[in-house]
Amino acid sequence: MTKRVLIVDDALIMRMRIREAAVEAGWEVVAEAADGLQAVELFRMHRPDLVTMDIVMPNKDGVEALRSIRSEEPAARVCMVSAVNQQSKLSECIRLGAIDFLIKPVDKNQLLSLFEKQGRLP
């Protein structure tokens, strides 16, 4: 079965990059969100296999969105996408149960690797 991903990032260009890699890896992009509020709502709607989550976003940041999503669905798989100087936020995300993280600028190979590794899981 095709794996489904929700892409969350406030920058269109990032969303496009991630989408491209996801499609190349054979994933289906169920939705894209540009802020945390949208992310939670779209997660609720689609229950994707994976969420890629930006951290610094308007309305609700990635950490809070992760918190909401994980409290609603403890099995949710969320991969954070973050800038290099956000370590403290990232460790908080790790505590909150993020399954992986990528550091911006995100290399396409890393994105492909993420989808490939997550795709292997049942």
Added chain:
Amino acid sequence: MPSDEMAEYIQMFVDETSEQLDDLVEVLLVLENEPESTEQLTESFRLVHSIKGASAMMGLDSITLLTHHLENHFEHLRSGARKLDKTLMNLILKCVDFLRNAVEMVREGRPLVSNPELIEQLAGFDASSPISNPSEPAASKVASQSPIVSDEQVVAPNDTPGENSGYRRLVIYFDKSIELPELKAELILARLSDIAVIHRSSPDIDELGAVAELGTLQIWLTSNQEDETLQSAADIVGVDFIELDHVSSCSSEDTDAVESIPTNSVAEIGSPTPPVTTTTSDAIEPVELRPAASETKELAVKGTETLRVDIQRLDRLMNLTGELVVHRARLVQLASQMNETFKKSGLLSQLRDLCDLLRDSAPATQAPNAVGGNEDIDVESCESDTTERHSKVPSIVSAIEEQLQTLEQGRRSFMQMKEAIDQFSQVSDGLQRGVLDTRMVPIGPLFSRFKRTVRDISSELGKKVHFVIRGEKTELDKRMIDELGDPLVHLVRNAIDHGLEPESVRLERSKPEAGTLILEAAHSGNQVQITISDDGGGINTDKVKRRAIERGLITPLEAESMSDHEIAQFIWAPGFSTADVVSDISGRGVGMDIVKTRIHELNGTIEVASELNKGTKFIIRLPLTLAIIRSLLFQLQQGIFAAPIENVREIVSIRDRDIVTVHGRDSIEIRGEFLPLVRIEDIFDWHEMEYSSVIDSSEEADSSREGRSVLILSSGAKSMGLLVRELKGSQHIVVKSLEENFVPIRGLAGASILGDGSVCLLLDVASCVELARQRLREKTFRRSIANT
């Protein structure tokens, strides 16, 4: 990123970043007044962060580097560790300028240059910052809350039922190029701790931050999970491969294969990880200050769904719509011509009546012998002839009746077609409006940019300026907004530099010490009016007059007869400046004429109204769009012309005796106001040869007619009457540039193709009025010289 892939994203990057920079400036200006607004600080941080992210992805290192430093500053500001003061603000604004410039260079495909000076200044601020690099305390904090086992958990390793009662050791090999491997290690430990009990790791979780280069991570754990599950839990992005083996104890006896184990961990062989204490409470955590519910109304509004479209596509659509409008006009015209033919259904019924009459009378003419006897000779032949002819009548009549039926059908079809054309017109109107709408953008962002300009200029000149923006929701064609920037900057600069007096002078004149500058946009009819007004010194007309005479623009004699308003118009003359000192900001005399030219290029007008010591007001009037103009068409001797309907104040009919001479010029009185009466020859020089054949009736015959149509054309405050031969009604015309297709002609705004395929010239009323005045003045001047 490969170069072709890069090119694909450049446009998007440039657009997005420019917008973000605009937003950033907006936020910064708010911050200048409320330097501690968490909301604004968070927003500016977010913007800088986004720009950094995007530029890093594009490989634009100099932008990334700068934004990285900027971001640090905002991080400190947000955490309250530093206050936003003027010096820092100026530095930040300088960075914004640099970024804007850099983005522009990216757009043009030029190589980026970095600005080490700025970076150094930023870094200098960094060093003096009371906070150390935020990543360090963050790393130690990570350790404090990491999911590594505490004492209690260690007690129970043997209780954990496993498929193998012994320990398992995972060796995780990291990709050398990944960033933050220590966090990756932390993540792996966190994930494994959900499904296993971790007894030990090497390097130790506490040392992760200190390890310079993390190549491998060893973990000793016990778990009841399958090997595979453990492996996949550790297999995250950045992990090259994982080794898993079963060991008897969690010692590193069999770790010889792994080179990168720090030597100090060897000393701890066999000892479980000491309990973790929360000793890092003194670490400062600047990032946490951001409120979770930072949603503001403003941010929510920005979430409307939009689509970015290449403006060229819209232009193409606009052109096509233009063509459609032309064809529609043609159809409407044809229909109205045919209407004349078909309108009178009376004709058909009359013909039918005639047919009936003929049929009735045909047999009657055959019967009687009413012919006089005197003409017996010819009666036979004549009678047989008429009889023969008369016998044909019924067949002719029925043939005609058949034709009439076809004609009647045609008439009905035409009526239907007329209806269809009406509907088509409506749809075409709707389409035209729709296409125009897609190009309409609010003027707000353009105006907001001036907040920065005003701030810079006023602080440079040491003048206090109260800047007011009104009507920022007014919408205007996107292209016009783009073109308006430069002229407006000029006017704003001029207003602050020349318009507003220095504080001391203002106080002397009992004005508030802060000058007021108002930038305002509003719709008026089919136009948008932009006003820039200040409460400064106004235009010193004496000075302008002097300068104009000095420069030989007018003679002292002429100057005497000119009103203040007329004199003020010399500010539009090329190279004209009354500034005593040329400042950095304005006064070089380049500008006002260029401003005027630019506005004219947009089919707009600009006027100045000024009152000494009260202030100056510039009024710019622009059409809503450039491409389609509703115009009044009229026939002149030389062909058909059009004038934008906005410029036609009224149409009057005059007789020859209504024409009076005022100051040697032909004028007419319209409701108490004397307006110059102009013929098209007074505006343009015509090559008479070309038109001699066109003249069908002589001008004399024309003028002898009772009543001649005069268009009262006005541009701004100036009006004139233009004698026309015949009015052709109003129409939407699609303006084609003369400059692109032919040569630019002063006084003509463009040309258009009419429904019947003929070309019509569109008058640029503002310059026509000016040309006429100029030429008439020359004429009267020459005449007055000849008389003396």
